[in-house]
Amino acid sequence: MQEAVAVVIDGIIYSAWLFIAAVGLTLIYGVMKIVNVTHGSFYALGAYAAASITGALLAHGMPPMLSYAVLLGSAVLVAIVVGPLIERGILRFMYVKDEVVILLITYALFLILEDVIKLIWGVSPYFIAEPYGLLGSFDVADLTYPVYNLILVGVAIVCGVGLAWTLTKTRTGKLLVAVIHDTEVSRAMGINVDRFYVVTFTFGSMLAAIGGAFTAPTVSVVPGLGVEVIVLSFAVVVIGGLGSLPGAALGAVIVGLVRSATIHYLPQAELFVIYLVMALVLAFRPRGLFMLAEARKI
Amino acid sequence: MTVDRTPRLLVAILAALLVAGPFVPQWALFLITIALAKGLVVLGLMILLRCGLVSFGQALYYCIGAYAGGMLGRLFEVSGVFTLMLAGMVASAVTAYVLGFLLARYRGIFFGLLSLAISMILYGLLVKSEALGSSDGFNVLPSTLFGIRPEDEWVRYVVLAVAGVVAFVAALLVHRYLKTPLGGLAPAIKDNEIRVEYMGASARHAIHVNYVIAAALAGLGGALGATTVGHIDPEMAYWTTSGEFIFITILAGTGSVIAPFLGAMIFGIIQTVAFDISPNTWQMVLGSALLVVIVFLPSGLWSLFRRRKAT
Numbered sequence: 001m002q003e004a005v006a007v008v009i010d011g012i013i014y015s016a017w018l019f020i021a022a023v024g025l026t027l028i029y030g031v032m033k034i035v036n037v038t039h040g041s042f043y044a045l046g047a048y049a050a051a052s053i054t055g056a057l058l059a060h061g062m063p064p065m066l067s068y069a070v071l072l073g074s075a076v077l078v079a080i081v082v083g084p085l086i087e088r089g090i091l092r093f094m095y096v097k098d099e100v101v102i103l104l105i106t107y108a109l110f111l112i113l114e115d116v117i118k119l120i121w122g123v124s125p126y127f128i129a130e131p132y133g134l135l136g137s138f139d140v141a142d143l144t145y146p147v148y149n150l151i152l153v154g155v156a157i158v159c160g161v162g163l164a165w166t167l168t169k170t171r172t173g174k175l176l177v178a179v180i181h182d183t184e185v186s187r188a189m190g191i192n193v194d195r196f197y198v199v200t201f202t203f204g205s206m207l208a209a210i211g212g213a214f215t216a217p218t219v220s221v222v223p224g225l226g227v228e229v230i231v232l233s234f235a236v237v238v239i240g241g242l243g244s245l246p247g248a249a250l251g252a253v254i255v256g257l258v259r260s261a262t263i264h265y266l267p268q269a270e271l272f273v274i275y276l277v278m279a280l281v282l283a284f285r286p287r288g289l290f291m292l293a294e295a296r297k298i
Numbered sequence: 299m300t301v302d303r304t305p306r307l308l309v310a311i312l313a314a315l316l317v318a319g320p321f322v323p324q325w326a327l328f329l330i331t332i333a334l335a336k337g338l339v340v341l342g343l344m345i346l347l348r349c350g351l352v353s354f355g356q357a358l359y360y361c362i363g364a365y366a367g368g369m370l371g372r373l374f375e376v377s378g379v380f381t382l383m384l385a386g387m388v389a390s391a392v393t394a395y396v397l398g399f400l401l402a403r404y405r406g407i408f409f410g411l412l413s414l415a416i417s418m419i420l421y422g423l424l425v426k427s428e429a430l431g432s433s434d435g436f437n438v439l440p441s442t443l444f445g446i447r448p449e450d451e452w453v454r455y456v457v458l459a460v461a462g463v464v465a466f467v468a469a470l471l472v473h474r475y476l477k478t479p480l481g482g483l484a485p486a487i488k489d490n491e492i493r494v495e496y497m498g499a500s501a502r503h504a505i506h507v508n509y510v511i512a513a514a515l516a517g518l519g520g521a522l523g524a525t526t527v528g529h530i531d532p533e534m535a536y537w538t539t540s541g542e543f544i545f546i547t548i549l550a551g552t553g554s555v556i557a558p559f560l561g562a563m564i565f566g567i568i569q570t571v572a573f574d575i576s577p578n579t580w581q582m583v584l585g586s587a588l589l590v591v592i593v594f595l596p597s598g599l600w601s602l603f604r605r606r607k608a609t
Contacts, residue, residue: 100352111585118578272422279415286408
């Protein structure tokens with residue numbers, strides 16, 4: 001019984017983390033049709049910015065309770081600086097190219113950003129454990145969890161609900177849906193598509209950076225941090241369907257629960273099982289659980 | 299009718315390699331051999347790219363080839379280099395034949411993502427399998443040529459010669475294959491699959507065949523790479539390895555069967571030089587090179603030669 005509770009709680013926490021890390025990817029794909037490998041770089045950038053800025057401020061006597069705001073702020077800052085730079089500077093010239101070619105371009109950018117990170121922050125690891133332990137812990141069925149994990153779940157819910165609300169209820173969101181469905185007609189109707197692209201890319205990358213920033217206190221921030229996140233977010237997003245918001249949520253929950261169950265009951269299968277689910281979904285529903293089949297074009 | 303220069307060029311390159319080999323320093327021999335091994339994988343990816351397919355999981359077959367060769371040595375103490383390569387090739391081809399029934403139905407991004415998922419499955423399995431050394435992998439037995447182990451200072455050269463001959467034969471066969479009706483179908487599939495089917499050809503069958511050939515080449519390259527390095531680990535199946543192969547494929551272009559080997563060689567040189575000069579920015583150099591090639595040379599480095607010939 002206790003183990004089952006642990007599986008569910010670990011699963012929820014892991015799902016929340018996966019959702020934050022992956023939802024930006026699905027947003028960017030949905031709007032811009034870019035499978036964005038730099039997503040992992042933004043995750044790492046967010047983690048590094050958060051770790052170094054929070055660390056520096058804490059050392060200068062900032063009240064520790066403020067560190068959560070600083071974590072968020074650093075992620076937003078880094079995405080607002082780097083996101084538009086990449087979209088306006090490079091990607092916007094590439095939209096005429098094939099989806100696969102754009103993927104390769106983001107792969108090239110990922111390689112470049114990996115080293116940019118090393119140049120800025122060096123290769124030695126960063127630790128900021130303080131925010132993690134600060135809030136104490138809570139007990140469920142005799143198991144102790146840090147309250148910090150609740151923040152992750154909270155951030156995930158805010159991101160998901162906020163995005164869904166923006167897309168369906170606001171004017172901007174409705175315009176964005178129009179852009180998703182038909183770029184050319186939207187453009188003809190006077191929608192500033194370029195602005196939507198740069199905002200979407202920055203915002204999607206910001207979500208990745210936030211994911212990295214809130215993970216930073218729980219790990220040591222080292223080079224190569226973003227490499228694994230890329231495939232994991234691909235898995236999450238593909239399971240639900242590329243470009244689908246509810247799909248990303250479902251994908252995160254499936255991967256989160258499946259992984260936490262295998263960690264508890266069959267630890268040898270931990271990594272393999274995630275990609276097995278991804279492969280199975282692709283095999284039976286190639287466009288993911290939430291997407292409809294597309295007719296072949298002549 | 300133009301003369302087909304490729305076979306002659308291949309012979310010339312092989313001859314140059316074999317003659318110059320003994321005079322080249324050991325580290326360069328190693329570099330060239332690795333480039334040949336990777337070139338074999340890329341040759342396969344080139345065949346797929348001609349159909350418009352980009353596999354983000356070709357490391358799967360590279361890894362299968364390496365492990366098949368390595369396990370033959372570990373379990374049965376087989377060390378003949380040709381046997382190991384044959385084993386790697388067969389293991390990869392058989393896997394690809396089975397998976398091909400599924401993958402040949404996929405196009406574009408979904409083909410890439412599914413092959414990525416499958417290669418990551420293998421990675422996940424290998425990392426957790428203690429019998430195969432988990433994430434550390436294991437050392438490969440020193441290989442022999444027809445039962446003989448060459449003297450130490452000649453080992454690298456002999457491996458290079460073997461790799462050269464194998465790559466030569468593979469390149470020549472692929473060159474021939476691309477001229478057959480089945481091989482010639484690839485660009486048509488890329489352009490318009492439905493028209494291919496109106497002509498009475500099966501795109502799915504052609505892709506399946508190409509997929510198996512590509513896997514066999516990757517398996518061959520994997521076994522060769524394992525023999526050269528002397529060590530194998532699960533990283534060989536990780537997505538970054540696949541990324542590297544795709545990188546070289548794009549760098550090289552699909553213009554000729556020589557291009558993949560040239561691309562792998564240039565990749566090796568850029569990597570080594572950049573890593574030597576500044577160990578923290580070699581990926582940046584590679585990334586920028588890839589970006590420049592995609593933007594300015596969409597058909598790869600090989601198109602440089604072609605353009606010069608046309609003028």
